[in-house]
Each structure stands twice: as C-alpha cells, then as structure tokens.
Amino acid sequence: MSTRLEGKTALVTGATSNIGRAIAEAFAAEGAHVVVSGRSAERGREVVEGIRARGGRADFVAADLDGSAAASQALAREATAALGGRIDVLVNNAGIYPADVTAATDEKTFDRVYAVNVKAPFFLTAAVAPAMAEAGSGAIVNLGSWIARLGIPVGALYSSTKGAMETLTRAWAAEFGPQGVRVNAISPGVVLAPVPGEEHPAEAMMKGTPAGRMGDPQDIAAAAVYLAGDDARFVHGIVLDVDGGRTTAAVIAG
Incomplete structure (x- = not known):
C-alpha cells in the first residue's frame, strides 16, 4: 500500500459508483481515511466493505445532495464527525447528466x-472550506468535464454546469488559496468502467484522439490522488484535462 495520503481524511461525494468510487478506493489505498457519500446505502456499504477488506479505512455517510444548503451542511457535519473532527480533502464529484x-x-x-x-x-x-482555512491546509478537487469547453449537440445544460464548476475552481483558488487551501479541478474525457467484450457507443467520441480509447475511472482517480496530495502543493486553480487528448489535439477521423 502506498502512503501519499497517509494521515489525511477525505470526503468524496457521489462515491458509490464509477469515478467517485474509483477516487474513494484510490484515496484509501494511499492511506487516507475516506467518507464514501451517496444516496444508496447498499452501494455505499459495498464500497466501504471493499476498502476495509483491502486494509483501508472508510465509512459511509448517506446524502441526497439536492442543492439545498441544509443538505450540504448536514453532510459536512456528519462527515466531519465520522472522520474524527476534520476534513483534509473534499472531492465534489456528485452530479447528474x-x-x-x-x-x-x-x-x-x-x-x-x-x-x-x-x-x-x-x-x-x-x-467545509472555512475549517480547512482555519487549520491552514486542505485540498478541494472539483469535477468538470471535457464538454464544458468543446461543444457537442446534446447535453448543453450539463455542460454549462460543468463550466460553472470550472469557474468556481478558479474563484475558490483565489479566495481560499492564501489561507492554505488548494482548489483544483479535473476535466474527465469520455470515461466509463470497461466491460470485457463490449463496445460502448460513446467509444466513437474517442476515435482519432491521441489515446484512441475511452478512459477508465482509475485514470481520473490517479489524477485526484495527485491533486489531493503534497506532490501538488504548488498547484492552485488549474483544470487538469484527463481526457486522452480529446480537447487538446486535433481529432483525426479514421
């Protein structure tokens, strides 16, 4: 087990499936005590039990993040209590598409x-951020999306919300960075858990890219570990593209 997040505590929203689950599992594998948050207690318990079976530390806190301040504040309180009184890392991953x-x-x-x-x-x-600021350290990782900067003909509503999160990332970096809280974002490309022997229709969007394939949730988790850890101590306000080159290189139709 690696220890890049040893001694840190983390709250990951939307952590019962796909990218959020991969991030929670990667954080725990790196030594963090993780709160897995989501709406499904059954799926949450499954993630937590898997982490614990591999020697990691995790707890589940149910949350239906409906946009109300009360729901977000309740999750912050319960996660802080489950993590022994502090949250070192917050991953804002939960979302709908x-x-x-x-x-x-x-x-x-x-x-x-x-x-x-x-x-x-x-x-x-x-x-969460004010307590981090009071402690003088912390890391917040937001999830953006490649379609926030490269238009596609469906999903305009979703892409605009991810554009908002990328803007908030920069604003929060300026607001909280001077108090020791780093705020960054990850912009995933087309990412789905692989199913052996099956080709997903979304794979067509990655043809002709440098990677030439869809991403795996673990690809995003690896980036989140970096941004959450001390290796990124001089990194503030960035949006890290983890998209196989989808937004940065010309796509050559094949």
Whole structure:
C-alpha cells in the first residue's frame, strides 16, 4: 500500500459508483481515511466493505445532495464527525447528466441539474472550506468535464454546469488559496468502467484522439490522488484535462 495520503481524511461525494468510487478506493489505498457519500446505502456499504477488506479505512455517510444548503451542511457535519473532527480533502464529484437537447429540457429538469451539479457543491464547499482555512491546509478537487469547453449537440445544460464548476475552481483558488487551501479541478474525457467484450457507443467520441480509447475511472482517480496530495502543493486553480487528448489535439477521423 502506498502512503501519499497517509494521515489525511477525505470526503468524496457521489462515491458509490464509477469515478467517485474509483477516487474513494484510490484515496484509501494511499492511506487516507475516506467518507464514501451517496444516496444508496447498499452501494455505499459495498464500497466501504471493499476498502476495509483491502486494509483501508472508510465509512459511509448517506446524502441526497439536492442543492439545498441544509443538505450540504448536514453532510459536512456528519462527515466531519465520522472522520474524527476534520476534513483534509473534499472531492465534489456528485452530479447528474441529462442528455436532452435544449428544446426538450423543461424548467424542472433545468433547476434540478443546477441544484445537484452547482448549488450542492457550492454550499458543501462553503461548509467545509472555512475549517480547512482555519487549520491552514486542505485540498478541494472539483469535477468538470471535457464538454464544458468543446461543444457537442446534446447535453448543453450539463455542460454549462460543468463550466460553472470550472469557474468556481478558479474563484475558490483565489479566495481560499492564501489561507492554505488548494482548489483544483479535473476535466474527465469520455470515461466509463470497461466491460470485457463490449463496445460502448460513446467509444466513437474517442476515435482519432491521441489515446484512441475511452478512459477508465482509475485514470481520473490517479489524477485526484495527485491533486489531493503534497506532490501538488504548488498547484492552485488549474483544470487538469484527463481526457486522452480529446480537447487538446486535433481529432483525426479514421
């Protein structure tokens, strides 16, 4: 077991599946005590039991981050208690992705997506960052998306929320950085857990990229470990593209 996060505590939202789960498992493997947060207690227990079986430390805290300040504040309190009184690392990962086109998006969906994807992490950060600042150290990692900067014809609503999170990353770096709290973001490309023998339709979006394939959740988790740890102590306010070159290199159709 590596120890790049030894002695640190971490809260990962949306940690019961896919990218969030991979980040929680990677943090625990690096020595962190992790709070796995999500809506499903069954899936949360599964993640926690797996981490503990491998010798890591983890607890589950249920949370339905609906965008209300109260829900985010409750999660901050419960996670802080589960982690022994402090949160060293916060990963704002939880989010929802409706893929409708603009004209098919109703107001209720609009409000819900902004509530979950922007308001919830905003108020969770507001609840967690001041204690980090008072302690003089901490790291916040937000999850953006490659489609925040490279337009695709569906999912305009989702991409705008991720653009908001990338903007908040820079603003929070300026706000909290002088008090010892580093705030950065990861912009994943097309990332799905691999299924042996199956080709997912989303793979077409990665053809012709430098990587030539979809990403794996562990690819994002490795970046999160870096940004959360002391190796990134001089890194503030960046959006780290972990997208196989999707947004930085010309895509050559093959």
